[in-house]
Amino acid sequence: xxxxxxxxxxxxxxxxxxxxxxxxxxxxxxxxxxxxxxxxxxxxxxxxxxxxxxxxxxxxxxxxxxxxxxxxxxxxxxxxxxxxxxxxxxxxxxxxxxxxxxxxxxxxxxxxxxxxxxxxxxxxxxxxxxxxxxxxxxxxxxxxxxxxxxxxxxxxxxxxxxxxxxxxxxxxxxxxxxxxxxxxxxxxxxxxxxxxxxxxxxxxxxxxxxxxxxxxxxxxxxxxxxxxxxxxxxxxxxxxxxxxxxxxxxxxxxxxxxxxxxxxxxxxxxxxxxxxxxxxxxxxxxxxxxxxxxxxxxxxxxxxxxxxxxxxxxxxxxxxxxxxxxxxxxxxxxx
Amino acid sequence: xxxxxxxxxxxxxxxxxxxxxxxxxxxxxxxxxxxxxxxxxxxxxxxxxxxxxxxxxxxxxxxxxxxxxxxxxxxxxxxxxxxxxxxxxxxxxxxxxxxxxxxxxxxxxxxxxxxxxxxxxxxxxxxxxxxxxxxxxxxxxxxxxxxxxxxxxxxxxxxxxxxxxxxxxxxxxxxxxxxxxxxxxxxxxxxxxxxxxxxxxxxxxxxxxxxxxxxxxxxxxxxxxxxxxxxxxxxxxxxxxxxxxxxxxxxxxxxxxxxxxxxxxxxxxxxxxxxxxxxxxxxxxxxxxxxxxxxxxxxxxxxxxxxx
Numbered sequence: 001x002x003x004x005x006x007x008x009x010x011x012x013x014x015x016x017x018x019x020x021x022x023x024x025x026x027x028x029x030x031x032x033x034x035x036x037x038x039x040x041x042x043x044x045x046x047x048x049x050x051x052x053x054x055x056x057x058x059x060x061x062x063x064x065x066x067x068x069x070x071x072x073x074x075x076x077x078x079x080x081x082x083x084x085x086x087x088x089x090x091x092x093x094x095x096x097x098x099x100x101x102x103x104x105x106x107x108x109x110x111x112x113x114x115x116x117x118x119x120x121x122x123x124x125x126x127x128x129x130x131x132x133x134x135x136x137x138x139x140x141x142x143x144x145x146x147x148x149x150x151x152x153x154x155x156x157x158x159x160x161x162x163x164x165x166x167x168x169x170x171x172x173x174x175x176x177x178x179x180x181x182x183x184x185x186x187x188x189x190x191x192x193x194x195x196x197x198x199x200x201x202x203x204x205x206x207x208x209x210x211x212x213x214x215x216x217x218x219x220x221x222x223x224x225x226x227x228x229x230x231x232x233x234x235x236x237x238x239x240x241x242x243x244x245x246x247x248x249x250x251x252x253x254x255x256x257x258x259x260x261x262x263x264x265x266x267x268x269x270x271x272x273x274x275x276x277x278x279x280x281x282x283x284x285x286x287x288x289x290x291x292x293x294x295x296x297x298x299x300x301x302x303x304x305x306x307x308x309x310x311x312x313x314x315x316x317x318x319x320x321x322x323x324x325x326x327x328x329x330x331x332x333x334x335x
Numbered sequence: 336x337x338x339x340x341x342x343x344x345x346x347x348x349x350x351x352x353x354x355x356x357x358x359x360x361x362x363x364x365x366x367x368x369x370x371x372x373x374x375x376x377x378x379x380x381x382x383x384x385x386x387x388x389x390x391x392x393x394x395x396x397x398x399x400x401x402x403x404x405x406x407x408x409x410x411x412x413x414x415x416x417x418x419x420x421x422x423x424x425x426x427x428x429x430x431x432x433x434x435x436x437x438x439x440x441x442x443x444x445x446x447x448x449x450x451x452x453x454x455x456x457x458x459x460x461x462x463x464x465x466x467x468x469x470x471x472x473x474x475x476x477x478x479x480x481x482x483x484x485x486x487x488x489x490x491x492x493x494x495x496x497x498x499x500x501x502x503x504x505x506x507x508x509x510x511x512x513x514x515x516x517x518x519x520x521x522x523x524x525x526x527x528x529x530x531x532x533x534x535x536x537x538x539x540x541x542x543x544x545x546x547x548x549x550x551x552x553x554x555x556x557x558x559x560x561x562x563x564x565x566x567x568x569x570x571x572x573x574x575x576x577x578x579x580x581x582x583x584x585x586x587x588x589x590x591x592x593x594x595x596x597x598x599x600x601x602x603x604x605x606x607x608x609x610x611x612x613x614x615x616x617x618x619x620x621x622x623x624x625x626x627x628x629x630x631x632x633x634x635x636x637x638x639x640x641x642x643x
Contacts, residue, residue, distance in 0.1 A: 061537075064541040065540075065541065066537050066540050066541050089543075090543040090545075091543075093541065093542060093543035094542075094543065096541075097541070097542070098538065098541050100534045100537075100538065101534075102534060105533055105534045105535065106534040106535050106537075106538055107535055108535040108552075108553050108556075108557070109360055109557065110359070110360060110361075110556040110557055111552075111556075112357055112359075113357075119539070119542065119544065120542045120543075123542055123543055123544050123548075124542075124543065149354045149355050150355055150357075151354060152354055152355065152356050152357045153355060153357035153358075154357045154358065154359050154360065156360070157357060157358065167538075170538070
């Protein structure tokens, strides 16, 4: 099966200028994402996890096209989105939609819910009759669990969970093929999180959507994703099937990440061994040589500083970027 | 709390439910504005002054250009304001009906203020929003143009223009239009910089909405609160500006007049006891300006409830 989305060596760098520097001094390069590659099959959900600053949102924005990528390719149905001019790109935007972290900030406070949800539709199909637009908006509101008679309300009149449903409805109105969710539940109450996650899973199944789901809550990602990609300092550390990655991760970083998720059982929690990571995320302005994780790795070897470890296939679409990887059974969350 | 699908279906055909009208942020601001007594009184005053400028001419007993020769030389006793002879506000030093003149002057002063504010709102907002939205080099170039224009002493240039091209209302409007949008462009640009990083703008970009549409649909409506407040505060400063030019004798030319020109004339004859020649124009001038300031203040409180 041909992948729907295939990202190859995607890099995103930002120019950073020291405040007060001369205009002609060269800017420092901040490597937010470097040489990330992954495939996404139609109908699949890929979870991306990593600490704050690991480049999760930057990948999402590069795919959606609100941040220019500085290298590599993003093949969406064999069209390279990364190297396309603005005009061509606009045509392809309807197939990739995004859901944001802060549900209220993602809605224009001066527009009614109906106008917000209809905006993608009237942008890409400007000749749709107004009645048809209204009918489709109403249908979709009902589908995401909002009463259609609230169509003339404004975003500030809704709760966080309802706002996120509006965001989901807007993302779905064009029947896209890929939805990118950038921490869609981080700003919501735990009880509301479950409702929104279940809605997303239900919609994904019913509409055959592909999804990229970004979060730092591993239990949420594990629940919704088919595959998980672990990111550290803008580089892929490990990708595997969700169950495999959460039960038997091979990369030392994934192991540390997964064992950091608390288990809601005090006996198990006290009994387990957890490698604790020392220190902070290194600056992406000056990433460590060789393996970027070596400064905090519990299994660090002298030659880790020499070369960047390539992604190694350990079987079953499981890739690890560490030559010293070994499967380690980790107690799993919520099981 | 959240109507899930089952609950929605339980209600019956949800599409048949009556649509609930939302309360927009504008509606909220309106309620807050009308709770502010000083602003409402000022708004009523402005309405009355506007009506005075528009319809006052119909109640005048004399044409604004009519010179009552019978009064010349005896202005001090016969030209005083009186209801009987029809000179409600008395006459000016040339024997013209001051009431008709004040009506005309108020109209022109208001027009100067409103035209200035409108140029500022339209040109300044769009210019600033465009510069702020595109950012980078475009922003740099556009804002440096504003900086250059701002560094020119406009009073001096305007006086030169009025002297070279002759004094006319058109030149005055041109001069006022040229300066009024500069501050507005800066304000709009600053606001745009914060708005363009909001996620709803990013959504629009990701959806593929064109930049012009993003500016008009997402940025300008969110700027408008501040723009309106600034515009109402700009009207009085434009009136003051015009009055200053007219006071110098360079602004509006006879037979037209403005409040500034009338005050100028009144100030010259004040020492001879013709107090009404300065009192009436000054009254309208002060009341108009105070009313605009109070309305602007009320609007700011209404549109920006956090900033109080």
